[in-house]
Amino acid sequence: MAELSLKGVVKRYGSYEIIRNASLDVADGEFVVFVGPSGCGKSTLLRMIAGLEHITDGEIRIGSTVVNDVEPADRGIAMVFQSYALYPHMTVEENLAFGLRMTGNPKVDTQRRVQRVADILQIRELMKRRPKQLSGGQRQRVAIGRAIVREPQVFLFDEPLSNLDAELRVQMRVEISRLHKELGTTMIYVTHDQTEAMTLADKIVVLRGGNIEQIGAPLDLYDNPANQFVAGFVGSPKMNFMSAEIIEATDHSVTITLLNQGNVRVTLPVERPRGGSGERVTLGIRPEHFVKAGQGDADLTIKVDVAEHLGNTSYIYANVTGGEQIIIEREESRNETNRDLLTVAIRSSHAFLFDSDGNRLR
Amino acid sequence: MQSSRNRAAYGFLAPYLLIFAVFWIWPIISSFVMSFQNTRINPWTFSPGANWGRLFSDPAFYNALKNTMIILVIQVPVMITLATIMAVLLNSPLLKAKGLFRFAFFAPVVVGEVAYAAVFRLMFNLDFGIVNKLLNAAGIPSISWFAEAPAAMALLIIAVTWRWAGYNAIIILAGLQSIPDDVYEAATLDRVSKLKQFIYITLPLLRPIILFCVVLSIIGSMQLFTEPFLITNRGGPGGGTETLGLFLYRQGFASLNFGYASAIAYTMAALAIAISLLNLWVGREPK
Structure with missing residues (x-):
């Protein structure tokens, strides 16, 4: 050895x-x-x-x-x-x-x-x-x-x-x-x-x-x-990435707007914010980190494209504008079918922010 | 429906089958029948002893058989060994201009037989051939390549080897290239030397290809005709390089004794099949 x-x-x-x-x-x-x-x-x-x-x-x-x-x-x-x-x-x-x-x-x-x-x-x-x-x-x-x-x-x-x-x-x-x-x-x-x-x-x-x-x-x-x-490579299904723009950066947080999600706003805790208002960033959320509407920091309404029910869990695929696909993992979603509108919430504590070079903003 | 489709298929095949029957099946059957006929009298009569009986007591046949076997026993192993070495060299990652060497080794096969025979006759000429000149330079006296039977036999073996070694090397090279690199890498990690890799991995994995080359070469040697006809002047000196192929030709087309020539042809085919089968059996993959 x-x-x-x-x-x-x-x-x-x-x-x-x-x-x-x-x-x-x-x-x-x-x-x-x-x-x-x-x-x-x-x-x-x-x-x-x-x-x-x-x-x-x-x-x-x-x-x-x-x-x-x-x-x-x-x-x-x-x-x-x-x-x-x-x-x-x-x-x-x-x-x-x-x-x-x-x-x-x-x-x-x-x-x-x-x-x-x-x-x-x-x-x-x-x-x-x-x-x-x-x-x-x-x-x-x-x-x-x-x-x-x-x-x-x-x-x-x-x-x-x-x-x-x-x-x-x-x-x-x-x-x-x-x-x-x-x-x-x-x-x-x-x-x-x-x-x-x-x-x-x-x-x-x-x-x-x-x-x-x-x-x-x-x-x-x-x-x-x-x-x-790394965020995209590790984890299956892979992490969702959504295009966003910084609206405001303070000492310990950054507020962004999701460009392809009806300009939904989210504020994330970031220790050392870089970049200022108007800078393009990417928001990353793992499929299992979406929660029920109203239970997170920002709600997101999506149209279900395909729903895969695996028994113990389900994967909801939603295509949104700008070619971004969102995958949501939900344990109790057996009733969801294609073309349903679904509202889920993002918890900022479970979201990641990346700058335009792909580096993580912590 | 099915039978009409079959009819159409046979219709398309008919021209080929017709030509195959006329030029292959019929001569095969006809020559077999002929080998039992005395064809030196008119009309030809059924007389098995005339050809088959003569074959087993004809010293000229035994001479041709002996010459063919000597060539086969010496030339085939030498050529296959050389071809294997050439293939290994061609496969070496250290070799530059591989394409050029591959072409050079294969080139003798595409050279016209008459041209190649003429060049060999010149090269091995007693008085002004380059081979004797080189021998002289090395202090060896000139060899009378065309006048002494052993030397003429050696010349035939050299010529046939020159012509076909590259061809076999290319076939063996294809076999070498089908052995995956990672098998050698695994052996390298197992601390197996290059020589042992060749002996214990390359050769056993090449066995089917080498066997194929050996069988092809045996069949070729059994039918050897061009070289003794053109290089050593119709099997000379004094029948010293007369092969079965040449003996058959002389009986069939010089003496017009087709019955005897047919019996020789069948003997050659039977020998080639027997030796090839023996070879395949000896070289079979262990269970």
């Missing part, structure tokens, strides 16, 4: 910068998830930690060793690939033992380790099968097994569940979480699925365009997003 740190890590292809000045500390035994949209650099960052990509600048440290120029095999890491990357011509047992066998590990120890992994992952009955005779979930388990058998200091997972169906993904997610508890090893996990990130991580690293946008515990990111991107 080991801690890991990145200091000012940069990756450039020619003049194109893929990763910009990434710094991060991962504690021993921590489960860290890199999350972000496609092309944000999360897999590149993981591959740089693995040593499969060289870093252009900065420093990567695993344990107390700077590993910038250390061969991938000597970094004490094991990686689980998105495509499983199993050796197709070998049985499960051979896949698990291959690395150890090739490096001259004693046969008895190899056998012991392989059997242990088979027990941990409950794949004993699959040992004589080849990858093509396994289901997606079983293959993923073998791929994880191949990583465990190396007894690494750090596990790296590159979107390991993205090829599985929804049900299996949930099941494997729980298994990976259980595995982390059992092994207690440092794990770094890449995904574009924010639900996976929220459920698995001790710490989430949100990336966009090669930049680390925010690092924090899942609920910290949810409750206190640093900017509009």
Whole structure:
């Protein structure tokens, strides 16, 4: 087991910068998830930690060793690939033992380790099968097994569940979480699925365009997003964003008017208000933070476009002018149907304000 | 409805089926029948011993069979090994101008057979060929490539290998490129050296492709005709490079003994199928 740190890590292809000045500390035994949209650099960052990509600048440290120029095999890491990357011509047992066998590990120890992994992952009955005779979930388990058998200091997972169906993904997610508890090893996990990130991580690293946008515990990111991107990326359904304009800014509050919502006015508590009257801002509200009319700080009347009733909860979709879509989550709304007019209220304590650059006004 | 649609389909297929029957099925059947006929007398008569009996006692047939087998046993493994090495080099990320090399390796296949034979005859000429000049420069005496049977056989093997190694390399390259990169990355993380990756990952995964190339090459070697005909001067010296293909040609089109030529053709086909099947069986994927 080991801690890991990145200091000012940069990756450039020619003049194109893929990763910009990434710094991060991962504690021993921590489960860290890199999350972000496609092309944000999360897999590149993981591959740089693995040593499969060289870093252009900065420093990567695993344990107390700077590993910038250390061969991938000597970094004490094991990686689980998105495509499983199993050796197709070998049985499960051979896949698990291959690395150890090739490096001259004693046969008895190899056998012991392989059997242990088979027990941990409950794949004993699959040992004589080849990858093509396994289901997606079983293959993923073998791929994880191949990583465990190396007894690494750090596990790296590159979107390991993205090829599985929804049900299996949930099941494997729980298994990976259980595995982390059992092994207690440092794990770094890449995904574009924010639900996976929220459920698995001790710490989430949100990336966009090669930049680390925010690092924090899942609920910290949810409750206190640093900017509009993180606010929109974390949470499902995603946060609603409404165009607004500042009417008045005082020492500790800002009053805005919602431009596409009939100029409804809301006053929000803001510690350090920036900008003055007339400045364009964006109001963010999570779907579950709307309350019944009259119970909040400002009422909003919307026309229901589509209502999805999921049993325990409902999602109301409303299209308003300016192309803004509002999603409202309500527990007791089974009677709402299309084209109903619905009045809900906004609580200013549960709303976020972002400036025109997407930075949060706190 | 169904039957009328079937009729229409067969109607469209009819021209092809007709040509296939006339130019493929009929000659196959006809030559099989012919192999049991004595075609050296008129009219041809049914006489199985005339061809099949002769085949098993004809020293010229055994000579051609021996020559073909020598070429097959030496040339096919050498060529496939070379082709695999060429494919690995072509696939290397370190190689620049890949397209140019791919074309260069494939080019011998598109060169006209007569031109290629003529160039080889010139290159291996006893007195002024570049090959002997290079050998001399290295202190090795000139080799009489066309007058000594072993040298002529070696020349044939070199020529066929030159012509077809690149072709097989391109097929093997396609196989190499179908192996995902992350399998090698996983092996790298498993501390498996490049050489061991090649032996334990690349070669086993290439097995079906290599087998395909081997079978194609066996069939090609069994039918070898152009090179012994054009390069070593009709199987010379003294039948030293006469292959089954050339022997068949001489019997069929020089001596006009079509019955015997048919029996040779069927023997060649049967041998090619038997060797290919054996090869596929030996190289089959373990259960």
